[in-house]
Amino acid sequence: MTRVLIVDDEPLARARLAALLAECEGCELVGSVADGEAALGVLGELQPDVLLLDINMPALSGTVLAGRLAGRSRPLIIFCTAYEAHALQAFELGAVDYLLKPVRLDRLREALQRAQRRLAELPRDRTTFLHGRLRGAPVRIALDEVICLLAEEKYVVVQHQGGELLIEESLRQLEEAYPDQLLRLHRNCLVPPARLLGLKILPDGRALANLDGTELAPEVSRRNLPAVRKLLRLG
Known part of the structure; x- marks a missing residue:
C-alpha cells in the first residue's frame, strides 16, 4: 500500500x-x-x-x-x-x-x-536507523526522527522526537556514513537538513540555527555558515 x-x-x-x-x-x-x-x-x-x-x-x-x-x-x-x-x-x-x-x-x-x-525499484529497507542503548537495553531511532546530534565528552547525544539517546559513534563517523542526511553546524553539532528552518544572527555576529521540533538553537560556526546559508537559499 x-x-x-x-x-x-x-x-x-x-x-x-x-x-x-x-x-x-x-x-x-x-x-x-x-x-x-x-x-x-x-x-x-x-x-x-x-x-x-x-x-x-x-x-x-x-x-x-x-x-x-x-x-x-x-x-x-x-x-x-x-x-x-x-x-x-x-x-x-x-x-x-x-x-x-x-x-x-x-x-x-x-x-x-x-x-x-x-x-x-527502491531497496526494501526504507528507513535509516541509529543504534544506541537506553538504560542498558539496545534501541534504535529512525534518522527521520532525529532533531540534532550533539557531541558530549565520549558520547554523542541524539535528540529526537521522543527524547534523547546516547550513541558511541563520533560525529565524524556519522557525517561520513550519512553525508546527504546530516549537515554540520559546528564541530560539536550535526542536524538533518530538513530540520533547518532558518538562522538568527545575534548582535555580536554569531549565528544560531532555528530547528524544527525543538527550541534548542545550536550555534553555527563561521567555517560552516556559508554552506548553511547556501542550503537555506537553495531550499
Missing part, C-alpha cells in the same frame, strides 16, 4: 484530493496538512511514500520543501498546482509528475502509478 500525504494550504483542495485518492487502488491517505513546515513535522511519524504537494503556500513553499527533501529516496513528490510556470523547476527537483488543478482522477492515477513503479 502506497502511503500518501497531502500538503496544500487550501482546505477545499485537500478535501478534493482526499476524495480522488479514495478512488485510487493501492493507495492510503496517511495525513493532510496545510503547509510545508507542518509536512516536515510529520514526516518522521507518518513515513509517507508520496507527497501530493502544492507549490504556492505561505511560509515554506512546495518547491522549497522539495529542495529540502532532495537526496531522500522517500517521499516522492507529485506537485498539484494551479500554475504551469513551475513545471521545469519541479522536474529539476526530481518530481514524479506535475498535475494542474483541478486535478483529474485519471491524471492522479497515472501519477501515482508512476510513483509506485519508482518505489518498487
Whole structure:
C-alpha cells in the first residue's frame, strides 16, 4: 500500500484530493496538512511514500520543501498546482509528475502509478536507523526522527522526537556514513537538513540555527555558515 500525504494550504483542495485518492487502488491517505513546515513535522511519524504537494503556500513553499527533501529516496513528490510556470523547476527537483488543478482522477492515477513503479525499484529497507542503548537495553531511532546530534565528552547525544539517546559513534563517523542526511553546524553539532528552518544572527555576529521540533538553537560556526546559508537559499 502506497502511503500518501497531502500538503496544500487550501482546505477545499485537500478535501478534493482526499476524495480522488479514495478512488485510487493501492493507495492510503496517511495525513493532510496545510503547509510545508507542518509536512516536515510529520514526516518522521507518518513515513509517507508520496507527497501530493502544492507549490504556492505561505511560509515554506512546495518547491522549497522539495529542495529540502532532495537526496531522500522517500517521499516522492507529485506537485498539484494551479500554475504551469513551475513545471521545469519541479522536474529539476526530481518530481514524479506535475498535475494542474483541478486535478483529474485519471491524471492522479497515472501519477501515482508512476510513483509506485519508482518505489518498487527502491531497496526494501526504507528507513535509516541509529543504534544506541537506553538504560542498558539496545534501541534504535529512525534518522527521520532525529532533531540534532550533539557531541558530549565520549558520547554523542541524539535528540529526537521522543527524547534523547546516547550513541558511541563520533560525529565524524556519522557525517561520513550519512553525508546527504546530516549537515554540520559546528564541530560539536550535526542536524538533518530538513530540520533547518532558518538562522538568527545575534548582535555580536554569531549565528544560531532555528530547528524544527525543538527550541534548542545550536550555534553555527563561521567555517560552516556559508554552506548553511547556501542550503537555506537553495531550499
